Amino acid sequence: MVNEYSKWHHPYKPAKKYDKKVAYFSMEFGIHQALKIYSGGLGFLAGSHMRSAHELKQNMVGIGMLWKYGYYDQARNEDRTLRTDFIEKTYNFLEDTGIEVEVPLHDNPAVKVRAYILKPEIFGCVPMYLLSTDVEGNDHLSRTITNHLYDSNELTRVSQSIILGIGGAKVVEALGGADMYHLNEGHALPAFYYLRDQGVKKEQFAFTTHTPEKAGNEERDARHLNRCGFFGRTLSEEELRQEMVNDGMINYTVAALRMANKSNAVSKLHAVVSNDMWKGFDGINKIIPITNAQNQNFWQxxxxxxxxxxxxxxxxxxxxxxxxxxxxxxxxxxxxxxxxxxxxxxxxxxxxxxxxxxxxxxxxxxxxxxxxxxxxxxxxxxxxxxxxxxxxxxxxxxxxxxxxxxxxxxxxxxxxxxxxxxxxxxxxxxxxxxxxxxxxxxxxxxxxxxxxxxxxxxxxxxxxxxxxxxxxxxxxxxxxxxxxxxxxxxxxxxxxxxxxxxxxxxxxxxxxxxxxxxxxxxxxxxxxxxxxxxxxxxxxxxxxxxx
Structure with missing residues (x-):
């Protein structure tokens, strides 16, 4: 099935100063209460950004994930304490774009990734392409990758980054490509590796770092990531060494800061903290402040x-x-x-x-x-x-x-x-x-x-x-x-x-x-x-x- 949104398409002619095509990758988006693909602040921020991009007639699309069970539904036990419920979500307002790409993952040479569109007229945001591996033809494990936002299983988390990054980049290619690829946090880092191999230039990479918290800056074993297909192809030992920090690890934030042409922190104080935090790593440009904000029309x-x-x-x-x-x-x-x-x-x-x-x-x-x-x-x-x-x-x-x-x-x-x-x-x-x-x-x-x-x-x-x-x-x-x-x-x-x-x-x-x-x-x-x-x-x- 193919529809009008299976190519780069907006319901408006982009404003001249915003005509550069930007693909914005985020693990979560808080667009609307009913679309439960967010957990908190990072998602609320990304959702407001997509709404404002629409209001300003920017030439941007969002690339995210279609989480089958969302984050979790917060309920109570008998004694009123916290209970986490996982309830399947179905979204009849999303449309299948007909775009399906394949991503090599672990020992599986071709995990199918399908893109669904949230059209701008539904909630007033730029076109959003949401990825799912719950696709006929995938094995059971592959189908469950897009079940839970921030899955606690480490292997699944790595797989989610690969699907968002490489799967997302391939979907953007199917849409005709972008002038800029913007990663909102390091989750979609594999996009940069994949795109770099396709000849996309450093000038086209932008990155936003969101947190000074260690847990928010993922770091994983380099060889393990290589086996998983994190880099879009298997890197040689020498290539892998160039990416390593901290005794054989890949730090998602450090890697993104090195690969991006420009990077930003999300407040003036955060820029000071971030520049200090990452100053020991070579190849990183200065991190500029662009303070986070929220959409007035939606929130006021x-x-x-x-x-x-x-x-x-x-x-x-x-x-x-x-x-x-x-x-x-x-x-x-x-x-x-x-x-x-x-x-x-x-x-x-x-x-x-x-x-x-x-x-x-x-x-x-x-x-x-x-x-x-x-x-x-x-x-x-x-x-x-x-x-x-x-x-x-x-x-x-x-x-x-x-x-x-x-x-x-x-x-x-x-x-x-x-x-x-x-x-x-x-x-x-x-x-x-x-x-x-x-x-x-x-x-x-x-x-x-x-x-x-x-x-x-x-x-x-x-x-x-x-x-x-x-x-x-x-x-x-x-x-x-x-x-x-x-x-x-x-x-x-x-x-x-x-x-x-x-x-x-x-x-x-x-x-x-x-x-x-x-x-x-x-x-x-x-x-x-x-x-x-x-x-x-x-x-x-x-x-x-x-x-």
Whole structure:
């Protein structure tokens, strides 16, 4: 079967300044709640990029994976703790392009990879080509490669990178090729190796590094990858040695940084951290900052936008109250607790990971209990987020918060943290709390979309925050610590500072100075738009990374 999207095709004539053909590879895309091919921030970012590329009429396509079971569905055990469910997804709004390519993988000379299209008119993004190995003619193991996003089996993970990279590159070839190949993170690294062998020049390679976390920068045994077909052909021992780092390993990030003509980090601070992090490796160009951003049209509530534009405190308050009540219906349904729209509502919502410190309030239980029982300045706190399904430390933090909050009427832990709930939490919160250990949050885009909707950031000064923050004017920021201090000391100090700012600045302003609070809210929106919208980011990629 062949359709109009089996060749490079857009529903518009690309704008002249964006006519360079760009293929953008990402392991996950958060385009819409219903298309469950994302896990979190990386996907939300990629989805916003594809929406903005469409709005700006850019000549770009997205290359991703069609995950049969998605990431996972977050549910609860009988005692309310976390349960991971894997439910098959079917997408009737996707179309088979008729493009099928073959990729040699391990001892299989020809794993079939089929491309499905998400057409632009469905969700308002550039054409998205999603790859599946669940194809007739493939053996059972090959068919399961595209089952689970970030599969915990190491061999499957390697296979996923090969399918996205080499399979994706071959699909782009079938579409007529691209002028630029952009890897969003190192997952699709095999694309660069394959394309280089096809004569594609270094000037056509761009790379974005997203994380200073070691686990986010994959590193695997070079000979093992060679056996798997990672490089598109079997490299000789001498060729392999040229790619190796760290005693016989291939570091996906180092390899991509070496092969790309230009690379970027995702905030100004992250660029400093990244350049320092990779400076010991030769052949790497300077990593430039292009700060992550999110799509305003998708993430900002229309009524909030109108209230901000007219600077109407009444319209804003009325809308915020309505949005809080909608969020509190979710809280009531999930936890059987009734929250009050007149009480300040603090939300911590993102991927659960140890360094993000979801449980920071609990580091000082005595002070936390006082905060929870303060009748003068009452608070409500909501946590939400998905840990990786095999990150047992993060799952334990999630479950500990569930158990701690069970019998406390003003605490709630929600499940199902996907795009819809993320939106509702940003719409309905007063404070967006961000507590990572400093230098470890590359960007932190959830704070931007919260700010779009009048939720005030209370954050560590990390990621995008240093580019935005005016403490007490558009957000609240914890004092910056020396990140080289022992972790225990950092945790203790950050926790004390969090309580200090909440008790002495945030709560008195919210309850005693509503006009001042309103000013902070509106300043937050004004200082986020347009600077932290993905239309700015998508334009910057063409100007600085693809030029």
């Amino acid at each position: 509530d229309e009524e909030i936008k109108k209230a901000w534009k007219t600077k109407s405190a009444k319209k804003f308050k009325d809308r915020k109250t309505a949005l809080k009540n909608e969020l509190f219906d979710v809280v009531l349904n999930q936890t059987q607790k009734r929250f009050d729209p007149n009480v300040i509502t603090i939300v911590w919502a993102r991927r659960f990971a140890g360094y993000k410190r979801a449980d920071m309030f609990l580091y000082d239980l005595e002070r936390f209990e006082k905060l929870l029982s303060n009748e003068k300045y009452p608070v409500q706190i909501i946590w939400a987020g998905k840990p990786y399904p095999k990150d047992y430390y993060a799952i334990d933090i999630f479950n500990h918060l569930v158990n701690f909050s069970k019998n406390r009427k003003n605490l709630a832990v929600l499940t199902g943290y996907e795009m819809d709930l993320s939106k509702q939490l940003k719409y309905g919160s007063d404070i967006w709390l961000n507590t990572p250990r400093i230098t470890r949050e590359a960007s932190g885009t959830s704070g931007m979309t919260a700010s779009f909707n009048g939720s005030v950031n209370l954050s560590i000064n990390d990621g995008w925050i240093p580019e935005f923050q005016k403490h007490g004017e558009n957000c609240f920021v914890l004092p910056e610590l020396d990140h080289k201090k022992p972790v225990w000391e950092q945790d203790e100090e950050d926790c004390a500072n969090l309580f200090e700012i909440l008790e002495n600045e945030v709560l008195p302003t919210y309850y005693n100075k509503p006009k001042k609070w309103q000013e902070i809210v509106l300043n937050g929106i004004t200082d986020t738009i347009p600077e932290f919208t993905s239309n700015r980011m998508a334009q910057q990629y063409y100007d600085e990374l693809y030029s």
